[in-house]
Amino acid sequence: MELNLKGRTALVSGASAGIGAGVARILAQQGVRVAITARRRDLLEQLAAQIAATGAEAPIVVTGDVTAADDAKRIVAEATAALGPIDILVNCAGGSRPTQQDAADADWDEAFALNFTAARRLTQAVLPAMQARQWGRIVNISGSMEPRSLNAASAAKAALHLWAKGLSCDVAAHGITVNTIPPGRINSEQIRDKLHPSEESRRAFIARNIPIGYFGEPEDIGHLVAFLASPLARYITGAVIPVDGGMHYYAH
Structure with missing residues (x-):
């Protein structure tokens, strides 16, 4: 299927590994001009080289901490200076934060800064140019809404879901869609090294x-992101679409 994405511009956060890196690879394969951002420059540069080796255009590398307000604005400014106005924003930065019942405010604040506020700030930074051009795509990577224990990231991702739904209503008339993808278990640094470090635990x-x-x-996440970012998905907005192999806790 031709997605008509060639020449579009995209900014992908959390792109140094895992889902963010996979999204950047797929978008680049579709002819999108991509800027990738995260804190680890060495991993971003490795990814850019890997993408260039496939024959796609090498992404622009912009290092920064999306949880810092000034950095979020700078990241968007540098990506825009290199690529032009951003057509597609993919908010991939995030991470699980298992939390105790008596966790300090600082623990909750950090979880929300990474899993909600960073996406909100980046989105606010790209929206004016999208509204001026009457076209844009925001795709958020979130998390499970069926937690098995207290996790500050789950609360932050729940905020992300409802913020995205509300925003989608406000910007729809400007030709901008806002959608969210909760991933299941994806082979990534966080899943394989922290949640399921052994083959036995993965199989179980x-x-x-x-x-x-x-x-x-x-x-697998990247393919859906590419579709949602395309003109073909113009009538899909405010949606939460799981990519999880049927993994719905408590369904059986």
Whole structure:
């Protein structure tokens, strides 16, 4: 399917590894001119080289901390200076934050800064140019809405879902769509190194929870992002679309 994305511009946060890197690869394959951002420059440069080696245009590397307000604005400014106005923003930065009942305010503030506020700030920074051009795509990567224990990131991602739904109503008439993807278990640094560090634990979790029978790959998220970013998805907005191999806790 031709997605008609060639020549569009995109900014992908959290792109040094995992889902963000997979999204950047797929968008670049579709002919999108991509800027990638995260804190780890070495990993961003490796990704840019890998993408260039496939024959796609090498992404622009912009390092920064999206949880810092000034950095979020600077990241968008540098990406725009290099590529022109941003057509597609993919908010991938995030991370699980298992939390105790008596966790300090600082723990909650950090979880919200990474998993909600960063996406809001980046979006606010790109929206004026999108509204001026009457076209734009915002895609947020969130998390499970069926937590099994207290996790500050889950609360932040719930805020992300409802913020995105409300925003989608406000900007729809400007030709801008806002959608959210909650991923299931995706083969990434966080999942393989922290949640399921052994092959035995991965197999046990799959047997209990994932009907399709395996963990997904970052590119599985990237393919949906590319479609939602395309002109073909113009009538999809305010949606929350899981990519999880059927992994719905408590469904069975």
